[in-house]
Amino acid sequence: MTSEDLFPTRHEQHHDRFPRLDPVVHARNQARWEGPLDEVALSHYERDGFLWFEGFFSQERMRPFFDELKEMAKDTELMKSDKSITDPESGDLRSVFQMHEISRRFDELTRDPRILGMVRQLLGGDVYIHQSRINDKFGFQGSGFNWHSDFETWHSEDGMPRMRAISASIMLTDNNEFNGPLMLIPGSHQYFVPCQGATPKDNWKDSLKSQRLGVPSQENLAELVEQGGIQAPKGPPGSLLLFECNTLHASNKNLSPWPRSNLFFVYNSVDNTLEDPYCGHQPRPDFLANRENTEALAMHDHLDPL
Numbered sequence: 001m002t003s004e005d006l007f008p009t010r011h012e013q014h015h016d017r018f019p020r021l022d023p024v025v026h027a028r029n030q031a032r033w034e035g036p037l038d039e040v041a042l043s044h045y046e047r048d049g050f051l052w053f054e055g056f057f058s059q060e061r062m063r064p065f066f067d068e069l070k071e072m073a074k075d076t077e078l079m080k081s082d083k084s085i086t087d088p089e090s091g092d093l094r095s096v097f098q099m100h101e102i103s104r105r106f107d108e109l110t111r112d113p114r115i116l117g118m119v120r121q122l123l124g125g126d127v128y129i130h131q132s133r134i135n136d137k138f139g140f141q142g143s144g145f146n147w148h149s150d151f152e153t154w155h156s157e158d159g160m161p162r163m164r165a166i167s168a169s170i171m172l173t174d175n176n177e178f179n180g181p182l183m184l185i186p187g188s189h190q191y192f193v194p195c196q197g198a199t200p201k202d203n204w205k206d207s208l209k210s211q212r213l214g215v216p217s218q219e220n221l222a223e224l225v226e227q228g229g230i231q232a233p234k235g236p237p238g239s240l241l242l243f244e245c246n247t248l249h250a251s252n253k254n255l256s257p258w259p260r261s262n263l264f265f266v267y268n269s270v271d272n273t274l275e276d277p278y279c280g281h282q283p284r285p286d287f288l289a290n291r292e293n294t295e296a297l298a299m300h301d302h303l304d305p306l
Contacts, residue, residue, distance in 0.1 A: 002276040006162075007155050007192050010213065010279055015194040017220055022163040024049070024189065024244060026124025026269075035121025036114065045122065048228075049189030049247035056114075057238035062172050065263060068103055069134055072096055082205075083287050087143055093136060094143075098287035100132040100265060109170070110265050111300035118242065119166050119267045126296030130154070130165060130268035131288060137180055137251075137260040144180060144253040146211040147221055149188075150266075151245040152195060153214045157203065158289035159275035163189075165245040165268040172263065175234045178256035182241065185221075187228035188248035193220050199279040204288060216248065224248065270296050 006021060024046045027035065037045070045051050072078055073093045085095040099106040110116075110129055119127055137143075150167060154160040175181040193216040203213060216224075233241055243249065245266075254260055273294050277283055286292055 050243035056240035132265040172261040180254040
């Protein structure tokens with residue numbers, strides 16, 4: 001069942017952007033969800049729509065994930081499944097989805113008390129994993145991704161009712177200005193930007209390789225960049241980016257010889273579970289939009305070296 005659509009998008013006619021309807025920091029209204037972020041960090045997140053922690057984890061802790069990625073690339077069955085996405089230009093493995101169910105190490109990382117504590121604080125309560133993946137953008141060939149808000153897609157194609165989710169991206173490699181780092185528009189999360197064009201059936205099969213629908217108009221993008229600029233956080237392996245589900249972001253093609261790889265997982269509030277997709281089609285597969293395992297995540301007590 002789908003509730004009233006508060007964020008209409010994917011229509012044939014152009015619709016203007018409008019201010020967000022939901023809080024950015026939900027814990028402000030729920031004192032019991034105090035957490036590790038101080039008022040300065042909360043204010044930065046509220047203003048910009050993301051937080052960057054350079055060197056959050058040690059490089060040693062990140063190294064085993066490369067071994068897992070190499071092993072997965074050898075798994076014939078996994079490579080044939082829809083969970084594995086290849087680069088549209090090179091054909092090499094680019095993403096593997098539902099990593100928190102494939103990898104014990106990845107699952108433990110999503111339950112890290114330091115990350116989970118911040119996410120619970122920002123979302124004002126318990127959370128579950130909406131989506132997870134490992135990304136690999138190869139040197140000289142890793143393709144980019146157009147500007148978009150994750151929430152616009154998750155709302156339209158997955159039925160996520162409200163803006164109450166956070167993405168966590170942990171760098172496995174150096175992120176520099178040359179290897180296609182993630183670019184974000186600070187403050188863009190304060191508006192919902194409807195996108196033009198009806199969603200075709202099974203759009204996910206194409207959109208995972210190339211974002212064509214769900215891209216804001218150039219007019220809207222120009223206005224938001226004029227207000228907030230563009231930032232591309234850069235740093236060493238182990239750095240952490242937390243960004244709000246409605247923050248507009250994109251990445252360029254990797255024209256350098258250096259790869260850019262990262263771990264990516266999305267936390268959604270247990271009070272924001274998915275409904276029927278607002279675009280009117282069947283739900284996307286569970287590995288893209290978790291509808292089954294929505295119980296609150298428990299913190300992982302054992303901590304590996306940071």
